[in-house]
Amino acid sequence: MRSIVESRHTRRSFWRQLTLIGPAFxxxxxxxxxxxxxxxxxxxALYGYTLIWVIIVSTILMVFLTDMSVRLGIRTPVSLIASIKETLGGWxxxxxxxxxxxxxxxxxxGNAVGSGVGLSMLIPGTSPVMWTIICSAAVATILLLKGIYRVVEKVLIVIVALMAVCFIVSAFAANPDWAAAGAGLIPVVPDGAWLLIIGLVGTNFSINAAFYASYGTKARRRTEADYxxxxxxxxxxxxxxxxxxxALVIVVAAAVLHATGTDAPGAFGGLARIFEPIAGxxxxxxxxxxxxxxxxxxMIPNCVAGGTMISDALGRGGSADTTTARLGSAFILAFGLAITLVFSGSSPVELIVIAQALTVLFAPIxxxxxxxxxxxRALMGSLRNRWWxxxxxxxxxxxxxxxxxRLAISLLT
Structure with a gap:
């Protein structure tokens, strides 16, 4: 009888654990x-499998910072920004x-441009700008729904799962040199690769996403017992x-482009066409x-997070459902669409890279x-950081x- 009860308890505990999936995803x-x-x-494309180690290191750092943010979400009485104001000053x-x-x-x-480019590659002959407008309208519809965060979670968990399958299939279809990919786990810095390494760390170690994880945790009302x-x-x-x-994207690009001596294409459609000889x-x-x-x-969490942060900073509440948060989210969505329309004749790759680079200016803060x-100590209690x-x-x-x-020096020179 005791073993049956324990077994049932284990099963219930497992399913309860699955309901905790959300903020970090x-x-x-x-x-x-x-x-x-x-x-x-x-x-x-440029360095083959050599820089895979950068992704491993930056992912580990991202796990630790996100974990800190999750614990802050559990312990802050109202929100992270509200606690920062109380502890360090309102400003x-x-x-x-x-x-x-x-x-x-x-x-x-980058999100607005990328969504349009992606769909235009899926449906050749269509306009990327048209798809950007449609995607923006779709995100706006999601943002109008009540209980935004729960809706966003469900949509994103499904999309992340689909992307994982897509990139795994792509990696094996490219028939990479897995031994060389394994050697890429050993830290090596090729000549002239420092700027790209910095870019990889900046994109994979997303401080703003980690910061917002505390709000997702708070929205889900997680407790110390759930940690x-x-x-x-x-x-x-x-x-x-x-x-x-x-890491799989690097593997695919190394197998498709670097192994054949082909440079990185000036547009994403170029890489898509290169895949055709491999997998049709x-x-x-x-x-x-x-x-x-x-x-x-x-695109979705970017709008939700930005709107929530501006609402909390202005003292209007740290929830995505406040009027200020919704207006902020709408402004972010409109800004991305406007820049895409104004610079529709420019290279989408350049627009994405420039926009991405500028995000690091506030990351240290x-x-x-x-x-x-x-x-x-007073705020975190038993969930305070350990030395490691x-x-x-x-x-x-x-x-x-x-x-x-490094970015500031590049801008000044």
Whole structure:
């Protein structure tokens, strides 16, 4: 009798664990966007499998920072920005909120462009701008629904699962050198690769997505008793999944482009056509679907997060359902669409790369705030950072500071 009761309890516990899936997968979907794909493809095309280790390191750092944010979501009484205001001063909380908002504006450009390009590759002969307008309208419809966060979670978990399948199929269809890919796990810095390495870290180690994970956790009303299970079923797999997909993009680009001596194409359609000799029309379709999925899945949480942050910074509430949050989300969506329309004649790759690069300017501030708040003894209690978590947090902070300095130097010169 006792074993039966324990067995039933185990089964109930397992299903309850699955209901905890959500916030980290949203952060991962936001992280795995067009900019991530762009830098990963260039890494594989230019340097083969050599830079896979960068994705592994940045994914590990992302797991640690997201974990800190999840614990903050559990422990903050109202929201992370509200706690920052109370602990460090109101102006610091406002800077944090506006920082995330400005990052989401930059991301909105890449997402808008990427969603249109992806669908135009799926349906040749159609206009990318037309699809950008349609995708923007679809996201606007989702944002009008009540209980936005729950809807976003469900949509994104499905899209992330589909993308995972697509990129796994693509990787095997490309017939890569798996031994060389394994050697890419050993840290090596090729000549002239530093800028690309910084770009890979900046896109895969998405501080704003980690910051917003606290809000997803708070929206789901998670408790300290849930923390261990959240880590196992959501935080770790939710962040590792996009890391694996990014590594697979490098593997595919290395097999398709670098192995044949072909440079990275100037447009994403070029890479899709290169897949055709390997897997026929299906290969091009898989790539286009994966690229659209990456852009669209990043588009939704980007708008929701930006609107929520600006609402919280202005003292209007840290929920995606406030009027201020909805207006902020609408502005982000409209901004991405407007820039896409204005620069419709420009290279979509250049627009995505430039927009992605600008997001790192506020990343050090957000990383420092997460680290400081996760060490606040009065706020965090038993969930306060341990020494080894602080070590990984400092490494992550130093990384994004270096990235931000490198970008500032590039802009000035």
């Amino acid at each position: 949203v952060a991962g979907a936001w992280q795995f966007g067009p900019g991530n794909l762009t830098t990963a493809m260039n890494a594989g 610091v909380g406002v800077v944090a909120g506006f920082g995330v908002f400005l990052i989401t504006l930059c991301f909105s450009v 261990r299970d959240i880590t196992i079923v959501d935080t770790i797999p939710g962040i590792i999944a996009p890391g694996i997909m990014t 029309p299906v290969g091009a379709w898989i790539f286009a679907l994966g690229f659209f999925g990456a852009a669209f899945s990043s 957000l990383a420092a705030l997460i680290l400081i708040m996760a060490n606040n 978590q602080n070590v990984m947090g400092v490494i992550g902070l130093v990384s994004v500071v270096a990235l931000s300095i």
